[in-house]
Amino acid sequence: xxxxxxxxxxxxxxxxxxxxxxxxxxxxxxxxxxxxxxxxxxxxxxxxxxxxxxxxxxxxxxxxxxxxxxxxxxxxxxxxxxxxxxxxxxxxxxxxxxxxxxxxxxxxxxxxxxxxxxxxxxxxxxxxxxxxxxxxxxxxxxxxxxxxxxxxxxxxxxxxxxxxxxx
Amino acid sequence: xxxxxxxxxxxxxxxxxxxxxxxxxxxxxxxxxxxxxxxxxxxxxxxxxxxxxxxxxxxxxxxxxxxxxxxxxxxxxxxxxxxxxxxxxxxxxxxxxxxxxxxxxxxxxxxxxxxxxxxxxxxxxxxxxxxxxxxxxxxxxxxxxxxxxxxxxxxxxxxxxxxxxxxxxxxxxxxxxxxxxxxxxxxxxxxxxxxxxxxxxxxxxxxxxxxxxxxxxxxxxxxxxxxxxxxxxxxxxxxxxxxxxxxxxxxx
Numbered sequence: 200x201x202x203x204x205x206x207x208x209x210x211x212x213x214x215x216x217x218x219x220x221x222x223x224x225x226x227x228x229x230x231x232x233x234x235x236x237x238x239x240x241x242x243x244x245x246x247x248x249x250x251x252x253x254x255x256x257x258x259x260x261x262x263x264x265x266x267x268x269x270x271x272x273x274x275x276x277x278x279x280x281x282x283x284x285x286x287x288x289x290x291x292x293x294x295x296x297x298x299x300x301x302x303x304x305x306x307x308x309x310x311x312x313x314x315x316x317x318x319x320x321x322x323x324x325x326x327x328x329x330x331x332x333x334x335x336x337x338x339x340x341x342x343x344x345x346x347x348x349x350x351x352x353x354x355x356x357x358x359x360x361x362x363x364x365x366x
Numbered sequence: 367x368x369x370x371x372x373x374x375x376x377x378x379x380x381x382x383x384x385x386x387x388x389x390x391x392x393x394x395x396x397x398x399x400x401x402x403x404x405x406x407x408x409x410x411x412x413x414x415x416x417x418x419x420x421x422x423x424x425x426x427x428x429x430x431x432x433x434x435x436x437x438x439x440x441x442x443x444x445x446x447x448x449x450x451x452x453x454x455x456x457x458x459x460x461x462x463x464x465x466x467x468x469x470x471x472x473x474x475x476x477x478x479x480x481x482x483x484x485x486x487x488x489x490x491x492x493x494x495x496x497x498x499x500x501x502x503x504x505x506x507x508x509x510x511x512x513x514x515x516x517x518x519x520x521x522x523x524x525x526x527x528x529x530x531x532x533x534x535x536x537x538x539x540x541x542x543x544x545x546x547x548x549x550x551x552x553x554x555x556x557x558x559x560x561x562x563x564x565x566x567x568x569x570x571x572x573x574x575x576x577x578x579x580x581x582x583x584x585x586x587x588x589x590x591x592x593x594x595x596x597x598x599x600x601x602x603x604x605x606x607x608x609x610x611x612x613x614x615x616x617x618x
Binding site: 310314317318320321322323324325326327328329345348351352355356359360362363366 | 411412413548573574575576578579580584586588593594596598599600601
């Protein structure tokens with residue numbers, strides 16, 4: 200959450216609630232809805248760490264609002280974040296552990312494990328198809344979904360390989 | 367089964383098929399029992415060499431099983447002659463294979479309309495069905511071209527339009543989105559989903575997770591046998607459909 204908020208504040212100062220709206224508008228429903236509490240907690244941490252500066256703004260008849268502005272140190276963190284190589288998703292280590300170790304326990308067989316995992320991937324895929332239909336007009340959202348689809352495709356192809364080699 | 371219940375659209379029992387390569391016989395399908403209900407959308411997946419395409423050929427009567435039976439709406443068809451099969455396929459099946467098999471001397475429009483005209487559809491209805499299908503597949507403007515002037519992906523979509531022009535009871539398709547770019551694949555998937563939504567039956571072979579995820583049922587074929595027969599349920603609705611979130615989580 201930290202870097203997403205910093206990146207938004209690098210564009211312009213904003214209130215906590217505006218940041219939540221900006222995240223929702225940019226990523227659409229494909230992105231897990233940001234929780235406002237989580238946003239305020241993260242903003243608090245960033246302020247304490249000196250990456251952002253908060254200023255109370257008084258409002259007529261309502262409690263003060265805090266508008267946040269990025270600092271030089273915050274800007275530097277965004278640059279570092281953007282330029283750092285990004286770790287790819289990892290192979291499903293936990294499933295692989297189950298697949299390798301389960302037969303020795305005699306509590307499950309590999310084909311059942313593979314079949315169950317395939318069913319799980321396909322059910323997730325169904326959810327993504329539905330999401331893609333809902334988010335037809337949001338290109339950012341579509342790209343995010345397409346990325347998830349490609350990962351799932353790779354998982355399913357890899358399950359086939361596991362089946363060929365191990366089952 | 368109660369007397370009132372209609373037989374399944376398709377019922378295969380004990381299908382076995384080997385391919386001969388000289389003196390060597392290579393088993394492709396090693397005993398498949400399969401019932402497909404009317405209106406069901408079934409995807410067949412599995413590694414290459416699992417027997418998927420052979421199974422599809424057997425279901426469409428394009429190859430004959432060494433053993434086993436096949437029934438359409440409760441009537442045995444495995445004993446049908448070649449010409450009886452040709453009539454069955456023309457009237458009841460839509461078949462689309464990866465190679466497309468379009469007639470190279472005919473235009474796209476004629477390729478798509480031909481099966482409809484052979485079945486007695488009027489020229490006017492055939493033309494309007496053709497126009498509608500080509501449009502839904504993003505192929506408007508290709509009507510007057512010959513198959514050789516199309517890309518591989520376009521040919522594949524024309525073959526799908528041709529398979530659907532007669533509104534068949536059963537569509538058999540082998541990798542209908544193979545070789546297609548992402549956008550064309552979505553168009554094909556949308557058309558298949560619409561076709562299925564009209565109560566039609568689909569059995570297709572696919573490696574495409576999006577296509578398999580759209581099916582009601584996914585059969586996993588392995589080494590000529592059914593390794594899994596899964597009926598897919600929808601993940602619960604909501605802003606974070608179960609299972610979708612972990613895939614989309616961007617991390618912190």
